[in-house]
Amino acid sequence: MVRASTDMSGGYALPVFPFKRPPELDGHRRRYRVVVIGAGLAGLTAAVDLAQHGIDVVVLDEDNTVGVRGASSRGICYAQRSLEIFARLGIAERVLARGVTWSVTKVLSGDTVLYEYDLARTHTSLQPPFVNLQQFYIEWFLADRFEELKTGEIRWSSRVTGVVAHDDHTVLDVTTPAGDYRLEADWVLDAEGASSFVRETLGLQVSGERTPDRWCITDVRVNAPLPHERWTWVDAPFNEGRGVWQHLMADDVWRLDFQMDEHCDPAVVSRTEVAEARVRKMLGDVPFELIWVGPYFYRTQLLDSFRHRRILFLGDAAHVKSPFGARGGNSGIQDADNLVWKLALVLRGEADEALLATYDEERRAAAQTNIRVTQRSGRFMRPANDAEHLFRRAVLSLAGEHAFARSLLNTGRLCTPHDYRGMSGFGAQGEGVGASIPNLALSERGVTISLMTLAARANGRLMLFVDAACANLDAMLCGLAALPVVVHVLGRDIDAGEAARAQLRLPVAGAALIRPDSHLAAIVERADAANVRAAVARALAQPVLQPEMPI
Incomplete structure (x- = not known):
């Protein structure tokens, strides 16, 4: 179990995992039952799940840490369903102990609260509606849990540089600090992320689009009590009438997402002095410490099929959408939850391989729903034409007094489990x-x-x-x-x-x-x-x- 300092002055301190020389570099060859590419949320969730089933799995990751070195909190909101999966995998207590539990969400226009809802009102699970925690912590807990299970291995600093897909196995070329080697796997789970090397090398078809929306993440430690709630400004007066999200995470760090002008220069808006001025305008005279700043834009992307021969795609390697409603990382975790029990039954001979077709059917439908829902949220937060601007102005003007208008406020429909009815x-x-x-x-x-x-x-x-x-x-x-x-x-x-x-x-x-x-x-x-x-x-x-x- 690797540990690192939690001192975050100047940024996040991430663990460093050692490179271990694989046996293939010394001439040993074997075919592995399952290889997972990518030690992110989806990949590590799948690896831990497979290990709990007693299935030997090799995880390949090109880095030697979790998260992104020197980077931001990334995903932060973990929904009830993901927390339930973590409970089954044995890390829920760590997540709850480190993270911030919340259930109240508010939508604001200027200084006016237009909508407020407490998710706990209809809550029936032993897990809370949401926990906020920087993504690297989740990945860290999953990596530690995988090591505890002592089934399989994570090969850090191991980048996949070649792939050949056969009907009954897959061949991967891997580059490491100690040299290159080749391995074979009965099944490969590709969880590399949005820029999947495997997907691109195989030339698999994806559909999608880029959006003009631009945002800037600003992680700050605030020296003042703020509510443990999700606040969304549709048109924040301190951000030139654009959107802002406010969330508390672990270590007393607040995640602030500022919507930027679509023609902004990302390098300029993420400068330290520019980010500090933006936060100061929001918080006033409240002291704060800047932890990390980074611009981002989003796109939609959907793989035509989540299976190619013996390769199964999950997480951002299969689908990408905007972060509205926490439907990104949570959907990747739920991909793994849907896939692994099916693959485990197939590997044990308790189910036919036809069962894996339901993974593609069910999780592709879930991805389509998530993309559609987040696209609608994106259009509400950044209207694309005069008609959409008119609609949003009407909703904002009526939402304070009329329930029907409050139901039309769309700053991100929060992540819920997909309903597979009819499949x-x-x-x-x-x-x-x-x-x-x-x-x-x-x-x-x-x-x-x-x-x-x-x-x-x-x-x-x-x-x-x-x-x-x-x-x-x-x-x-x-x-x-x-x-x-x-x-x-x-x-x-x-x-x-x-x-x-x-x-x-x-x-x-x-x-x-x-x-x-x-x-x-x-x-x-x-x-x-x-x-x-x-x-x-x-x-x-x-x-x-x-x-x-x-x-």
Whole structure:
């Protein structure tokens, strides 16, 4: 476990991970089951998940640290669903201890609060709605967790410089400080980021566009109490009528995002003296320390398919969108959550390779939704024409008094789990089928546990919650013995309160099938072995061999 100073004077202090000479440089050759390219959010989430499944994985990263050396906080807002994934992976407590929990979001025009909402009002998960934490901390915790699991290795200072994709494996060329080598992998997960070398080398098609929107991140330590809330100014008077975001992160550092003129010079707006003047105009006489400044622009980008032969793409290597609503890093984490249990079942021979097609179907649909949602937010924050300017002015003028106008304020629809309703793995739809189930509090023999605890134990297998009142229960359970399913009988070995049972959508004398990524796969009104087997087959993209019964 590598440690570094947390003294942030002059910038962030990041850990340095040592380069270890790989065996290939000494003539040893083997084919690895899984290689992950990129030790960012998506790549490390996938690597830790694979390691928890007991699958040996090699992670390749061209740098020797987390985050970006000398760079900013980058992603900071981690949504409930990502925090639930972190709970399953064993790092949630570290994230909560270091980060800043918040649930209140406000939208302002000038000095007027137009909209305020507390996400805790409708909250049912054991994890909070949001935690703010600099991205490098999350990556650091994931890297430490991977080392704790002692399954596989992270090869730092190892840059992929060549790729050849075959139908049954992939060959990678790797450059290191000690020389170059070649390795083979049954499966490659490409999480390199928006400028993926693998994607570009293979010439895979992407669609997207650049936007004229320009922003400048300014991380400051403020010597004054400020609310632990998300504040968004649509037209901040201290920023020439342009947008501003304000978030508290770890180490008493505030993340301030200032919208810039689209024709600005990035080098000028990010100068120390210019950034300090901008912050001083915002905060007044409040003392502050400048930690980091950096300009950015964003673009949309979507890969035509998230799979190419034995290579699977996730995170920014597969899709890029604007940061509105924290839909960037969170979606990459959720890509890994969707993919790894499926790949684990395939590698263990418990599911057919056809299951991986659902990763492309489901997560590409999620990416399309995120891109569409963030594009609308971007157009509200920077209208593209006179009609959009007129619409925004009307919304701002009416939002103070009219609820319908407040619902039209669009400064970034906050990240939520994607609803896979209607997709191929979910069969006949019941209420809520395809939706994400929050991390519920349950009881096992009088001890409080969580849904994520059960998901971690399931080791990539589906979870079947069965009502103890189910007819012929023992016979049904015997009929499921060969399936990759872990059964929990509510009212016998697991207890759930009324609210938790409602979240599980568990019918009386029936069953609810939940995937390892906690999405509801099926509601089985009449829980017998044939019906459950059919639901499991659909969830695993396998043929339903038995005659179908009503579900």
